Amino acid sequence: MARILSLPSKSKKSPKTAAKKAARPSVTRSVAKKPAKAVKKAPAKATKAVKVAKPVKLAPVKKPAKAKAIASAPASPSATSSAGSRKDFSKDPINSSLKPADKIGFLREMLRIRRFEQQALKYYNQGLMGGFLHLYIGQESVAVGTASLMNGKDEIITAYRDHGHGLAVGMEMNPCMAELFGKGTGCSKGKGGSMHFFAPDKHYWGGHGIVGGQAPLGMGLAFALKYKGIKGCAVAFLGDGAVNQGVFSECLNMAALFDLPIVFVIENNGYSMGTSLERSSAIRHSLASRAEGFDVDWSLCGGFDLYELRANLGAVMEKARSKSRPHVLEVATYRYYGHSVADANAKKYRSPEEIERYKTEFDPITLWEKQLLKEKVITEAGIEKIDSEAKAEAAAAAEFAIASPWPSEESIFEDIYHEVDHKTEAGQTGRHFFSE
Ligand SMILES: Cc1ncc(C[n+]2csc(CCOP(=O)(O)OP(=O)(O)O)c2C)c(N)n1
Ligand SMILES: [Mg+2]
DSSP states (O other): OOOOOOOOOHHHHHHHHHHHHHHSOOOOOOOOHHHHHHHHHHHHHHHHHHHHSOOOOOOOOOOHHHHHHHHTOOOOHHHHHHHSOOOOGGGSHHHHTOOHHHHHHHHHHHHHHHHHHHHHHHHHHTTOOOSOOOOOTTOHHHHHHHHHHOOSSOEEEOOSOOHHHHHHTTOOHHHHHHHHTTOTTSTTTTSSGGGOOOBGGGTBOOOOOSTTTHHHHHHHHHHHHHHTTOOOOEEEEEETTGGGSHHHHHHHHHHHHTTOOEEEEEEEOSEETTEEHHHHOSOOSOSGGGGGGGTOEEEEEESSSHHHHHHHHHHHHHHHHHHOOOEEEEEEOOOSSOSSTTOTTTTTSSOHHHHHHHHHHHOHHHHHHHHHHHTTSSOHHHHHHHHHHHHHHHHHHHHHHHHSOOOOSGGGGTTSSHHHHTTOHHHHHTOOSSOO
16 A cells, blocks of 8 residues: 655754755745646645555654754855854865965866856857757856865766866866867767766766766766775765656665765756746755655755855765765755756746846855955955956867867767777776776
């Protein structure tokens, strides 16, 4: 007989609601009326059914680890605007040890990502690129913060919104831009496009178009690390929409059973294509809390402040490495552009005011610039210089891409099976993992 589980009552939800509120700025969202009604109806039915269902006896759940994680979930910039008492994550040991050059380096990386994508957008709009273009603008701090925490043994993987992660781990602009133009000099030889940046030599495993598909691949990375006794962790990024793919639940179950050193980072930008979080998730106070159903630890943090992101992610990555256990970290973030450039309704399923508010109050680059100015790590002129360099680099990358040749026709049959094309030992023996 099917078991019917009820949603937690409002009172039980309160600690998580508080944590969730702390992580995401309270910007009013415009939700279309019809779907909102549909959402309302469903839980009502479920509640009714629970009343007649035989109560299911569950073993008492031990919660201290998770409760601790929630309690330590930090405030985000939202708290600054309302109460002016945002927790200062600069004092966290993971941040206090940073040198001025490191902090300036983070600014440079975020600006490089933004200028790269703005340049790409310009040429996409001119019809010079095929396929999709999913921009990461607004979310740069998450990729840059993560790359800054990687220890040379960690592996990362993400979905199709992948430019930021690629540049952050050290991919050069030229091959990345050329990939967008479909040129043979591209990082995937012009055959992958925007969704398929890839640089295993930089511990970056792409760039995947199937929503949620990167989660089990990330588990493979984690399994390989454990199997080989490498003290690293895998970080698999996924969106607020991707958590609704069944495979994510399967991953949580397996990661817990196998004690895998993996951190699932949910980049919660509030929307999956044109669908707001309010309309896509039955449980809205936190997406990460789904991990509880699989005995996996979870926590929340704001992703707008680089210090906050580093403090939270750094801690759970270290835990994954040392304890070989999975963790789900939900990061509040926001994308300014549409789902892809082709998303003409980007300002219809959310209000222009909402977008403006995130841009003016929670932009990760502006926040970081303010922070560095406050710390006197950099001057306005210094910021200007770095920004000009990033713009020039992006413009030069576009020139490089435009001047690059198209892939040859025969190359369409190459790189289908890397190990076969390259006659590697892995290709001969069937060992395909970390073989080169
Ligand atoms: C299996 C699968 N289903 C549907 C799609 C179409 N699709 C592409 S992106 C997307 C939304 C995903 O949103 P989210 O996970 O929040 O990531 P974001 O775009 O916000 O980064 C959907 C439904 C797909 N690519 N793959
Ligand atoms: Mg999303």
